[in-house]
Amino acid sequence: MDPDSIADVSRVPHGGSDDASRVDFSANTNPVRPEGVAAVYEAALADATRYADDFAAFRAAAAAYVDCDPGAVIPTAGGLAALRLAFGVTVAPGDRVLVPEPGFGEYAREIRLQGGEPVGVAHDELLDCDPAECDAAVVCTPNNPTGELADRDALRRFLSECRASDVPLVADEAFLDFTDAPSLAGEAGAIVARSLTKMFGLPGIRAGFAVATGDLGERLRTARPAWALSTPASAVGAHCLRQAEFVERTRERVASERERMRGALADSFDVAPSDAPFLLLDVGEESVDAVLERARAGGVVVRDARTFARLDSHVRVAVRRPHENDLLLDALLER
Numbered sequence: 586m587d588p589d590s591i592a593d594v595s596r597v598p599h600g601g602s603d604d605a606s607r608v609d610f611s612a613n614t615n616p617v618r619p620e621g622v623a624a625v626y627e628a629a630l631a632d633a634t635r636y637a638d639d640f641a642a643f644r645a646a647a648a649a650y651v652d653c654d655p656g657a658v659i660p661t662a663g664g665l666a667a668l669r670l671a672f673g674v675t676v677a678p679g680d681r682v683l684v685p686e687p688g689f690g691e692y693a694r695e696i697r698l699q700g701g702e703p704v705g706v707a708h709d710e711l712l713d714c715d716p717a718e719c720d721a722a723v724v725c726t727p728n729n730p731t732g733e734l735a736d737r738d739a740l741r742r743f744l745s746e747c748r749a750s751d752v753p754l755v756a757d758e759a760f761l762d763f764t765d766a767p768s769l770a771g772e773a774g775a776i777v778a779r780s781l782t783k784m785f786g787l788p789g790i791r792a793g794f795a796v797a798t799g800d801l802g803e804r805l806r807t808a809r810p811a812w813a814l815s816t817p818a819s820a821v822g823a824h825c826l827r828q829a830e831f832v833e834r835t836r837e838r839v840a841s842e843r844e845r846m847r848g849a850l851a852d853s854f855d856v857a858p859s860d861a862p863f864l865l866l867d868v869g870e871e872s873v874d875a876v877l878e879r880a881r882a883g884g885v886v887v888r889d890a891r892t893f894a895r896l897d898s899h900v901r902v903a904v905r906r907p908h909e910n911d912l913l914l915d916a917l918l919e920r
Contacts, residue, residue, distance in 0.1 A: 587700030597690035611888040615786035629820035646826035653771035664780025667795035674804035676701040680720035687893035717750040732859025748774035770796035792822035883916020
């Protein structure tokens with residue numbers, strides 16, 4: 586991190602609501618969790634009286650989950666910690682880094698904290714850029730907040746071009762497990778950041794991981810903080826990553842509900858295509874504030890997407906369980 590850059594960097598707004606009287610559609614976390622999480626957490630407390638730094642079971646489960654070698658897995662306290670570590674070993678003061686816009690606001694913030702310059706590119710044009718003109722690049726697939734999965738061939742071609750130019754590619758796959766698309770984990774020249782927050786609905790556990798090979802992998806292992814996970818987080822994370830049936834059921838539910846919601850909302854909003862557990866809505870002539878207030882009056886909270894670059898008339902809504910999604914539709918389509 587560059588000490589001289591910190592004063593010029595601000596915090597980034599995020600979704601998430603602590604209003605227990607309303608259903609939260611502003612954060613894209615699964616409202617359902619795998620069975621057995623509480624028991625695994627409680628059992629792990631007995632081992633929490635000593636330092637742990639190997640996390641062999643977690644790394645093995647993560648490697649099996651994304652189909653890579655366990656030695657390439659670096660446990661982190663959530664996906665954002667994986668991103669910070671990735672930028673910390675790839676971005677130097679003055680470096681220019683391609684980032685998607687609209688995109689997750691933490692990319693630009695973390696790059697600036699390293700003294701780098703985020704270079705915003707339209708999210709659907711980033712893979713057509715020449716990586717030789719920058720020092721690093723970021724791709725998010727599916728992209729947040731737009732929701733679309735990166736074209737597989739275009740992504741592979743871009744990674745190949747990054748390798749040829751010796752430009753590291755940071756791939757944020759926080760929502761990839763809601764699809765059946767393969768991960769870039771283990772690919773030379775890429776650092777993959779993964780989160781357990783979204784699929785498994787446990788943001789407070791703070792478990793995630795990075796994956797990289799070769800020199801990038803060595804840099805991550807050298808720079809990673811000691812004791813990067815708590816013992817309970819490691820145990821719960823390993824347990825969740827082994828729940829293949831839970832993941833498949835969640836994918837099916839999200840895909841079905843997302844399409845149902847999209848069809849209903851399309852009569853009133855311009856709804857972006859999505860492969861993720863959320864939908865981006867352009868409210869058109871109506872004000873975003875009016876939509877936010879109507880949602881709250883209907884018992885739900887949605888994300889004000891004006892905080893994302895290049896968006897000025899949008900809200901983002903999560904895909905939750907059917908009865909909750911009905912509540913959202915009733916609130917937003919009330920006239």
